[in-house]
Every structure is written in C-alpha cells, then in structure tokens.
Amino acid sequence: MVRSPFFAIPKHLLKIVKETVDAITIYFDTKQQAFRYLPGQYLNIKCLINGEQVIRSYSLSSKPSDQFPSVTVKRVVGGKMSNYLVDHATYISIWDIEAPFGNFVLEKQIAEHSPIVLLTGGSGISPLFSMLKSMEGNAKIPLLIYSNKSPEETIFWDELETLQADGKLNSHYSFTSDAFVSSKINHVAGRFSLIMLRSIIRKQIAILEEAHYYICGPAGLMDLYQQALLGLNIPQRQIHTEYFGPVQEENPVIESDGISKDIIVNHYEDHYIQDEMQTYECTSLVEVKAGQSLLDAMQEHHIKVRSSCKNGTCGVCWAVKKDGEVRMVNNHALTEQDVSEGIILLCQSYPVDREVTINLS
Ligand SMILES: Cc1cc2nc3c(=O)[nH]c(=O)nc-3n(C[C@H](O)[C@H](O)[C@H](O)COP(=O)(O)OP(=O)(O)OC[C@H]3O[C@@H](n4cnc5c(N)ncnc54)[C@H](O)[C@@H]3O)c2cc1C
Numbered sequence: 085m086v087r088s089p090f091f092a093i094p095k096h097l098l099k100i101v102k103e104t105v106d107a108i109t110i111y112f113d114t115k116q117q118a119f120r121y122l123p124g125q126y127l128n129i130k131c132l133i134n135g136e137q138v139i140r141s142y143s144l145s146s147k148p149s150d151q152f153p154s155v156t157v158k159r160v161v162g163g164k165m166s167n168y169l170v171d172h173a174t175y176i177s178i179w180d181i182e183a184p185f186g187n188f189v190l191e192k193q194i195a196e197h198s199p200i201v202l203l204t205g206g207s208g209i210s211p212l213f214s215m216l217k218s219m220e221g222n223a224k225i226p227l228l229i230y231s232n233k234s235p236e237e238t239i240f241w242d243e244l245e246t247l248q249a250d251g252k253l254n255s256h257y258s259f260t261s262d263a264f265v266s267s268k269i270n271h272v273a274g275r276f277s278l279i280m281l282r283s284i285i286r287k288q289i290a291i292l293e294e295a296h297y298y299i300c301g302p303a304g305l306m307d308l309y310q311q312a313l314l315g316l317n318i319p320q321r322q323i324h325t326e327y328f329g330p331v332q333e334e335n336p337v338i339e340s341d342g343i344s345k346d347i348i349v350n351h352y353e354d355h356y357i358q359d360e361m362q363t364y365e366c367t368s369l370v371e372v373k374a375g376q377s378l379l380d381a382m383q384e385h386h387i388k389v390r391s392s393c394k395n396g397t398c399g400v401c402w403a404v405k406k407d408g409e410v411r412m413v414n415n416h417a418l419t420e421q422d423v424s425e426g427i428i429l430l431c432q433s434y435p436v437d438r439e440v441t442i443n444l445s
Pocket residue numbers: 126140141142143144155156157158159160161162163164165166167186207210211326327328329397398
C-alpha cells in the first residue's frame with residue numbers, strides 16, 4: 085500500500101571498533117543490497133530495551149562510497165540507547181534500522197567549489213567525518229575546528245592526524261582537560277574563545293563569504309561557533325547546523341480556522357488468529373481537532389504510529405500524504421526531494437483542508 089522511500093537496511097552487524105573510552109563505531113553489512121545516502125545524513129535505530137521500544141538517530145560516519153556503512157555512538161550520562169549500544173552492540177546481529185534521513189548534507193557542488201569549514205566537538209564529528217572523507221581528492225583542503233577533553237578522548241584522532249600529515253586536512257583543536265599541555269601551533273589548551281575562533285578562521289579562509297560552514301556538537305559549543313561566524317558577518321545561508329539534542333524552535337504559530345477536520349488514514353493492524361499474527365490493511369476516518377497535529381490525532385484514535393523526538397528532528401514519524409493539503413511546521417529530517425514526493429512528518433503536520441489522505445508505512 086505504501087511506498088517506502090527509506091531503506092529498512094542495513095541489518096547485519098559486521099564489526100565494532102572502540103574509538104575512545106566511551107565511544108564505538110558500529111559497521112553494518114548490507115549483504116550487497118544498495119544503500120544510498122549523502123554525507124551528513126543519519127539513520128534511526130530501534131531497540132527493545134528493558135521491554136521498552138526506543139528509537140534514536142545516529143549520523144553515518146562512513147562516506148557514501150564505503151563498502152560498509154557505519155555509525156559512531158558516544159555514551160550520554162544516564163542515556164537509554166547510547167549506553168545500551170556501547171555495552172550491547174556486539175551482541176546484536178540483526179538490526180532494526182531505517183535510513184537515510186536529514187537535510188544537513190554536504191552537496192557535491194559545494195564540496196568541489198567552495199572552501200569548507202567544519203566546526204565540532206565530541207560525537208558531533210560523526211556526520212562531519214563522513215563529509216571530510218567524501219571530500220578526499222578535492223582541490224580545496226577543508227578546515228576542521230574540533231574541541232574535546234584530550235587527544236585520547238577525541239573520536240577519529242588517528243585518522244584525522246593521518247589526513248593532516250598527508251596534507252588533506254587543516255585541523256585546529258582545543259583540549260579542555262586541565263592536564264593537557266602541547267606546544268603544537270594547531271592545539272589550544274582550554275576552551276575556544278570567540279576571538280580565537282575568529283582569528284583561526286580569518287587566517288585560514290581567504291574569502292570568508294565564499295566558504296560553507298558545517299556545525300555539529302554539544303549545544304553550547306554550537307552556539308559559540310555560530311556567534312563566531314555571525315561576528316565575521318558570514319551570511320546565515322552559508323551556515324549549516326545539525327543538533328543532536330532537542331532543537332529549540334520558536335513556538336510555531338499554528339494557523340487554524342478553529343474547525344476539526346476528518347481525514348482518511350490508510351494503515352496496518354496486527355491481529356492474532358489462533359496464536360498466529362496476521363497483518364491487515366485498514367482505512368480509518370480520524371478526527372483532527374483544531375490545532376492538533378496529525379500524530380496526536382492518530383494516537384488519540386489508537387492507530388499504531390511511530391514517533392520519537394516530536395520536534396521534527398528524527399524523521400521517525402514520516403508518512404506519505406496522498407491527497408489534500410497539510411502544513412508542516414518544522415522539518416529537520418526530510419530532504420526537499422522527500423517533501424516534493426509527498427512525504428511529511430506527522431508530528432509537525434496540520435491539515436489545511438478536508439481532503440487529506442495519509443498512508444502509513
Ligand atoms: C540527527 C541526529 C543525529 C545524531 N547523531 C548522533 C551520532 O552520530 N552519535 C551520537 O552519539 N549521538 C547522535 N545523536 C544523539 C542520539 O540520537 C541520542 O540522542 C543520544 O545517543 C542519547 O540517547 P540516549 O537514549 O542515550 O539518551 P536519552 O535517554 O534520550 O537521554 C538521557 C538524557 O541525556 C540528554 N541527552 C540526550 N541526547 C543528548 C546528547 N546528544 N548530548 C547531551 N545530552 C543528551 C537528555 O536530555 C536526557 O536528559 C544524534 C541525534 C540526532 C537528532
């Protein structure tokens with residue numbers, strides 16, 4: 085019934101590589117099945133943890149032409165999925181994954197013709213590492229600005245040092261551990277400051293407005309990087325950001341005519357018949373109250389629909405709009421092409437007319 089634009093692969097575990105004391109890279113084997121994605125995109129992993137179904141997003145740290153796609157996961161203190169994966173990934177042979185998602189991507193045209201500046205910290209390196217590797221061989225050498233506690237806690241440290249030694253990368257690090265001492269010119273002991281960041285970027289990039297800037301990392305550091313760039317009068321359209329945590333949006337104004345709308349939802353339902361699960365295609369009429377999202381309305385009608393972030397970041401709640409018009413408020417997960425093909429995020433979509441038909445996967 086529903087065309088799925090997202091691959092329900094890769095599934096098989098190939099290997100786990102320990103990157104630092106609290107981060108691992110998980111490599112998947114797609115068993116020769118094609119899996120296309122762009123540098124910077126992410127996938128959603130679903131795991132059953134202590135009886136609870138948990139879905140989280142992880143950026144692909146591999147480059148699209150790599151034989152085996154990979155994600156790099158860093159522990160978050162008290163976090164359900166990150167700790168589960170770092171401790172148990174090795175025991176999961178078949179993975180429940182959907183991909184690719186995200187519009188934080190390095191476009192080929194930009195990578196080939198513009199100077200590229202990557203600004204990051206901690207696990208934020210994952211999507212940027214994919215971008216970096218996909219730029220190998222380009223005439224312009226990317227500038228990487230990367231903050232961590234120490235070199236030992238820096239994900240991909242050895243690979244980045246090799247790229248630097250081979251003249252394929254221009255890197256600048258800050259190490260915030262008190263114990264860190266270095267005489268290297270591209271090492272800062274302590275946190276980056278606005279002045280420092282602006283000075284590094286001004287020295288390395290000849291024409292600031294020509295470069296594209298990609299930022300991903302802890303929220304506070306991302307804000308600092310953005311402030312540094314705005315202080316250099318970099319146009320906002322040249323600055324690309326990916327938040328790993330909840331995105332602070334201005335509260336969207338949901339225009340509503342104050343009238344509930346009935347919409348049609350095509351979906352699947354599982355039923356057990358003599359202990360055997362059967363899946364049926366169903367069509368339901370769902371009342372969406374004024375100002376209510378499609379996701380909330382469907383959940384109120386007990387329709388099985390997946391969700392995770394509820395702020396337009398993860399893409400888990402995607403569905404296909406067949407008829408009618410909906411307004412999507414925030415979208416950090418779908419590409420322009422996805423949207424042009426009628427894909428919407430249910431948690432961010434509100435019906436505009438009464439003709440709406442939605443197909444769930
Ligand atoms: C588009 C996207 C791409 C991502 N890519 C990666 C990646 O490549 N590698 C990676 O390690 N993570 C990545 N993340 C973050 C990842 O999806 C999870 O949020 C993270 O692993 C924490 O999940 P958890 O279940 O362990 O924590 P939860 O149980 O969800 O949260 C536990 C606590 O930690 C806080 N928290 C949640 N996430 C973070 C965070 N990222 N930093 C600090 N505090 C947090 C929560 O507010 C909560 O208080 C990405 C997130 C998004 C949206």
